[in-house]
Amino acid sequence: ARKFVLAKPFEGLPKLTDFNIIEETIPTELQDGEILAKAEWWTVDPYMRLRSVANMKIGDQFTGGQVARVIKSRCAEFPEGSQVVGYFGWRDFTIYKPVPGGPRMYSSIQKMPEMKGLPDSYALGCMGMPGNTAYHGLLDICQPKSSETLVVSAAAGAVGSLVGQIGKIKGCKVIGFAGDDDKVNWLTNELGFDLAFNYKKVKLDETFKNYVPQKIDCYFDNVGGEFIYHVVQNMNEFGRISQCGSISAYNAQRKPGELPLVPFDYPLFRFNQMKLEGFNVRRWANNWFDGINAIRDWILEGKIKVRESVTEGFENIPQAFIDLLEGKNTGKQVIKATN
Numbered sequence: 157a158r159k160f161v162l163a164k165p166f167e168g169l170p171k172l173t174d175f176n177i178i179e180e181t182i183p184t185e186l187q188d189g190e191i192l193a194k195a196e197w198w199t200v201d202p203y204m205r206l207r208s209v210a211n212m213k214i215g216d217q218f219t220g221g222q223v224a225r226v227i228k229s230r231c232a233e234f235p236e237g238s239q240v241v242g243y244f245g246w247r248d249f250t251i252y253k254p255v256p257g258g259p260r261m262y263s264s265i266q267k268m269p270e271m272k273g274l275p276d277s278y279a280l281g282c283m284g285m286p287g288n289t290a291y292h293g294l295l296d297i298c299q300p301k302s303s304e305t306l307v308v309s310a311a312a313g314a315v316g317s318l319v320g321q322i323g324k325i326k327g328c329k330v331i332g333f334a335g336d337d338d339k340v341n342w343l344t345n346e347l348g349f350d351l352a353f354n355y356k357k358v359k360l361d362e363t364f365k366n367y368v369p370q371k372i373d374c375y376f377d378n379v380g381g382e383f384i385y386h387v388v389q390n391m392n393e394f395g396r397i398s399q400c401g402s403i404s405a406y407n408a409q410r411k412p413g414e415l416p417l418v419p420f421d422y423p424l425f426r427f428n429q430m431k432l433e434g435f436n437v438r439r440w441a442n443n444w445f446d447g448i449n450a451i452r453d454w455i456l457e458g459k460i461k462v463r464e465s466v467t468e469g470f471e472n473i474p475q476a477f478i479d480l481l482e483g484k485n486t487g488k489q490v491i492k493a494t495n
């Protein structure tokens with residue numbers, strides 16, 4: 157089996173030399189209860205940049221989800237030939253012993269969702285962890301109402317592109333921000349966003365003042381940083397902010413003792429009685445398939461469109477990860493196994 161391990165702690169944007177491929181011999185015979193799984197799809201996600209800083213040592217394997225095929229099994233629950241969503245990390249072959257009747261959700265092993273003909277890789281995106289992030293992070297936390305105005309940052313990514321489309325289904329006026337003109341065109345021309353802007357080219361405050369005179373009711377925050385300052389300046393009373401991610405700072409290197417800069421207008425936030433709530437998608441582990449099945453049905457009804465950026469080959473996982481952090485992906489970044 158092959159696996160990717162940390163070769164060098166990241167400094168700023170990760171580099172290809174920070175990753176090492178290691179060959180590993182795995183047992184030829186399975187023990188009772190074990191499965192041997194072969195990866196078919198991997199996912200790279202922004203949280204991996206944070207995790208590797210927080211608690212990875214040199215030589216540790218990268219974690220993460222994959223869609224894998226069970227090629228040998230001594231576990232009745234996961235028979236030979238079936239597919240699983242396994243949290244096996246950046247490796248090709250895995251021997252794993254599912255806990256009988258154990259948790260079947262994100263971060264362990266689960267059966268594939270009922271795909272109803274949709275591509276397997278969707279189990280890592282719109283019908284997996286990012287899908288649930290968008291579904292619950294928007295609906296449970298922002299609780300958007302029809303005709304309200306929703307702003308989404310990193311809007312052309314895996315989570316953001318779903319958030320905006322779910323917002324449209326709920327009757328909101330949806331405004332997206334992304335870092336590239338093609339992405340911006342995709343949001344308005346194909347996904348039905350009411351407005352979209354390239355945040356690298358516009359001034360946020362001016363854009364909100366000119367194009368969002370009705371002001372913002374809900375903000376789905378994927379990026380952190382100064383974006384939220386401008387949203388708060390242009391939000392209605394009782395505005396709600398779903399704090400999902402802060403990718404604008406994931407590569408930032410803070411010196412020990414240095415405080416993060418959070419440009420936040422507390423008096424205005426308070427006067428306008430706004431709400432900000434952070435969340436971890438694991439919160440919905442016990443109803444994991446509600447969001448996934450809802451998104452699947454919207455896709456099948458033609459109400460949600462999905463795009464993926466597909467990289468081919470196990471050896472290219474690190475490059476796909478770097479591309480994701482640099483914004484080269486549109487929609488969900490996945491990696492397809494080629495052998």
Ligand code: NDP
Nearest residue numbers: 202313314315334335378400401402403404435436437483
């Ligand atoms: P995306 O598919 O959105 O990919 C990341 C995107 O972030 C890039 O395509 C890029 O798009 C954008 N980006 C990169 N750098 C910056 C920057 N400096 N400023 C603004 N945008 C930037 O990833 P996901 O959809 O998987 O994740 C989106 C967010 O959701 C992340 O912050 C992630 O950590 C968070 N998340 C949180 C979860 C939770 O439980 N709270 C669970 C899953 C995800 P662009 O071209 O627009 O710059």
